[in-house]
Amino acid sequence: MALIVQKFGGTSVGSPEKILNVANRVIEEKARGNDVVVVVSAMGKTTDELVSLAERITSKPSKREMDMLLTTGEQVTISLLTMALLEKGYPAISLTGWQAGMETEAIFGNARIMDIHTNRIANELKEGKIVVVAGFQGATKDGEITTLGRGGSDTTAVALAAGLKAEKCDIYTDVTGVYTTDPRYVKTARKLLSISYDEMLELANLGAGVIHPRAVEFAKNYQIPLEVRSSMEAESGTIIEEEGRMEQNLVVRGIAFEDNITRVTVLGLKNQRASLSTIFTTLANNHLNVDIIIQSRTDRDTTDLSFSIHSKDLNDTLKVLKDNKELLYFDNVQYESNLAKVSIVGSGMVSNPGVAAQMFEVLAEQNIDVKMVSTSEIKVSTVVDEGEMVKAVEALHDAFELAGMPVKS
């Protein structure tokens, strides 16, 4: 008898009727003879509604009190799902984060998990119960309620799978798996049977959005196999696991893309040791995220520096640069909007040095200008005109032989 951890997100538990459906998915797993621990998020828009209640009280809520407020969301879901399981005749019990032994550091709003005291869950499993745990939340040693912040419920599920030595952690979501690229844009996109942790991390960071990178990192560290699958459809999903186990080793596993990119170029930056760190520290302090960075020394004393940002941050970025012009020592700022980022991801690249070259060749054949490039061991990202994004993705998808059977939509 194996132990399976299942995670259902907010959309999957958005109404009592959907919760009854989730109960059926849980019971299927239990009926296969497995022990089951279920992790759930708050129902649908609950978190947003709680945040807007707080906003009617204060514009700068205490983080401790926000955690006190928001953790009620998952607590509602665990009780309702447990009622649904009991109604269908299966012994079950709900546990809040603190009852489940999820011990975190004393950082409100974004706590890291310090320890998982699994004895309570283990005892309930031993009694044959399905255990339903509130995602996203924990408590400090002193009994203060905390939330895990980014990737909350995904992280709870993977951490419990690690702590309980589960065979597998299933992430149920509103898509059927991880695709070679976004099937809404590319008809020939197909679902991957498997993908490595590292590849998934690159895809997740690039906006594939089915599972939070923090949970993937956790799974990688503890070698927990994940499966991303649909909460509505029975078909199997995509397994995320260590490289070696996979049945095939494609050079390129998937193609990620996002639009609304702006390239900002700072001209005539004085060549001082501190200038690069100063400019990016200043932007970070103003909560402006910079993605690709390219530095090109133009002469002995000055540098031109380009970086990409999300277009929504353009005005703030220009203001911060202008406000700090004297501190930063530069001549001028230019920018180009309406750009997009297109990235190929695959762990096979490490041993295939020609992959980046092949990518540029494919884009050149399509007469697509490459405006910026950034590479990692398993990824090559390019910035192109927004209008050419889909054409670029389709050409790369064909060239790297990712196309398969069209996906049902």
Add this chain to the structure above:
Amino acid sequence: MALIVQKFGGTSVGSPEKILNVANRVIEEKARGNDVVVVVSAMGKTTDELVSLAERITSKPSKREMDMLLTTGEQVTISLLTMALLEKGYPAISLTGWQAGMETEAIFGNARIMDIHTNRIANELKEGKIVVVAGFQGATKDGEITTLGRGGSDTTAVALAAGLKAEKCDIYTDVTGVYTTDPRYVKTARKLLSISYDEMLELANLGAGVIHPRAVEFAKNYQIPLEVRSSMEAESGTIIEEEGRMEQNLVVRGIAFEDNITRVTVLGLKNQRASLSTIFTTLANNHLNVDIIIQSRTDRDTTDLSFSIHSKDLNDTLKVLKDNKELLYFDNVQYESNLAKVSIVGSGMVSNPGVAAQMFEVLAEQNIDVKMVSTSEIKVSTVVDEGEMVKAVEALHDAFELAGMPVKS
């Protein structure tokens, strides 16, 4: 510096705006130099909404899971009120039932308080904080979340006042105090300055409805003075305390009444030792509450028995009696609906044996038939025609000299 416990019910915290108003009432008390512990209920209709979510899942929810579900209501309120206090510049902290040290027995849905571990609250008060505690909830020794059932938040407030040796417990509500009778019906009703625990218990059980009898009992046991007062208006309310402290000892302190009463008469009940207990045990097992009971032996072998019920329970009561006719051995059942109960309450009655007689005299002068009578040491209840209820109350209110300045409405 004294310690004051304040309790605000669901109507008082029904919206973020009302919660900001409650924060002002809390701050006024703190500004007088007192330590303050605040107990709050769930916002407005929250509990009803949570119950109806559960009803969409199951018709017979697990009590443990209902407690898990319902306790989120107060947790939302404590966080929002604490945010409001912080926003207004006052150090404050929210505590759930288990964080506040409210230890209960392991009975879900209706747990009794076993112990209050006040060290956490005491430490927070020592640091100068206003402590905001979730009413209605606690936890067992093993960390299971429970609710206190009937009179929940009132009971939490009084129990904390007892555990913390508070000087006083203020029950803020949507009325300005306890009245000699219902001012919506009797123009000359006036607010009482004070009332004894026992008198309040009789009035509360009779439907005055401003504070739960269980909380009054608790306050009596621990000799905690209560004040019932308005959360919207500044005027002082009604003090509930031990008899001896009060400034006056009226024979009758107040007049309670309720309509929708039905008298059921069971005719020809066989005189067997067990028949009375069988009949009322059978009704209780079917969750039918019986109020006044009158037995009159008519001959050696049979008895006629009358009892009063709420009219909404009439059909169920008749069905239960009919279904158990063979078990109960009786000839026939009659009933009379459209009746009302009118009661006079006052601890002065103990030493004034003529009070009941005076009541009957007043009703006779008004040509009001008395259909049932029930007495306790500090109460006389009569059942009359519903159409004569208000006339009876007004006549008694005058006769016992309860009238004072008309109350502003």
